[in-house]
Amino acid sequence: MSDTFEIFLACAPGLEAVLAQEAKALGFGPLRMAAGGIAFDGTWGDVQCANLRLRGAARVLARIGGFPAVHLAQLDKRSRKFPWAEVLRPDVPVKVEATTARSRIYHAGAAKQRVETAITEELGAPISDDGVRILARLEDNLVTFSVDTSGEPLHRRGHKPAVGKAPMRETLAALFLRDCGFDGTEPVIDPMCGSGTFVLEAAEIAMGLAPGRSRSFDLERLATFDAEAWQALKAQPVQPPEGPPRFLGYDRDAGAARNAAANAERAGVAAISAFACQPISALERPDGPPGLVMVNPPWGARIGKPGPLHALHKSLGDVLKERFRGWRVGLVTSDAGLARSTGLTFKPPGPVVSHGSLKIRLYRTDLL
Known part of the structure; x- marks a missing residue:
């Protein structure tokens, strides 16, 4: 993996342009518009800042890499060679989700199973429903892996337990x-x-x-987590x-x-x-x-x-x-x-x- 990678800021469809204004004001960019969010190239420091400080993003996804694959055997082999240890920890469980579109590997469940097996057997991380989410997207015979660095959706600020009927996120x-x-x-x-x-x-x-000052994030469970930088970021006046x-x-x-x-x-x-x-x-x-x-x-x-x-x-x-x-x-x-x-x-x-x-x-x- 390189020092920079694509970061995707998800939001409610229809509000991408408004989220882009906020992201630009925080210094992120250049920004690329997409359906359901915006993307830019950044670092793990940017991932931490985006989770903590963006008010309008629903999730922050780190797109950590991928490869072409046209059949399950190839997906299995290349998933085993993927540098999971650069991002994931062997003592932290993961949860894999897979989607397919216009791909010769069309069975999402089989693809999910191959990626899970590669992670558990090569890295040692267990599979669990409360694990860090790994999103595997198979589109046009290209596999792309993303990590959900937020965990709980970002509208859950952590300091508003009392909600009324039909609350606004x-x-x-x-x-x-x-x-x-x-x-x-x-x-x-x-x-x-x-x-x-x-x-x-x-x-x-x-x-x-x-x-995000009152909550935790799944980015804190990753191998890339910089605790010292995180505390400095949270200590801003x-x-x-x-x-x-x-x-x-x-x-x-x-x-x-x-x-x-x-x-x-x-x-x-x-x-x-x-x-x-x-x-x-x-x-x-x-x-x-x-x-x-x-x-x-x-x-x-x-x-x-x-x-x-x-x-x-x-x-x-x-x-x-x-x-x-x-x-x-x-x-x-x-x-x-x-x-x-x-x-x-x-x-x-x-x-x-x-x-x-x-x-x-x-x-x-x-x-x-």
Whole structure:
């Protein structure tokens, strides 16, 4: 293996361009766009930085090499000669997943078995469902190996155990905030905050907190792991909070508001955030400069029947138009009709984004 290799940053399809903006801001590149993510050539240091600091990536894959193979015997022989020890440890279990496309080796299960056998017999690493994931892609008779360096999906930040009904993934929330132009310098309000995802992500961005600071990664189980460099990376300074809370969340469910406040405490952003139980009708513009209202209201496929929700969206729009002049609004929904019910003037909607089995879009306004 060379010192540099391809690193693939996976994200929700539809948000590749927004993730590219974040990756470029962190100094990664040159970037190559692909379906479901972006790629660039980098080092194991870049892998560590990407996992720790990227807010919008779902996973970080290290493409560690490959070879041509047109039949199983060839796959077996060349897998045994592959330099697994440069990346994997013999005392750490692995889990192999294989996919095939337009390849003379068409049986993914047989390919998986050959690679597993090569790793266990040549390296000594056991096979286990909780092992480091090795992804073997057989396409056009070329085998490519990737290591999932993240382990658990990156939206699992590690400091937000309390979640509400139908939560927004943190990675999506971070990219939607960025797509609305948020850079950490303005206030953010979520009038239907649930477990507080938008508010917490905004507050963490403002304080310069690394999203991966509270969790572990599978990169720490690899032979390439540099513990000293990792500790130095995690020790980068944090922007101390100043002034009154600038990141506010409200929910009509008192339990949701309490959970969001507890999540903020665990995340270390309680000093600049606040949560309260109140309905949309009680929402007031705070003192100070204008900012961003970021909201993921309930919509039919997510919470309940769409009929009664139109009135809720109209009430939200009426309050924002009346009390939040000079602010911007970002609204996430799967239902264009509900967005129209707000009466707000939106820019052309963002791309369709896959959120599990659902398809959602971001609707943005200019200054109200």
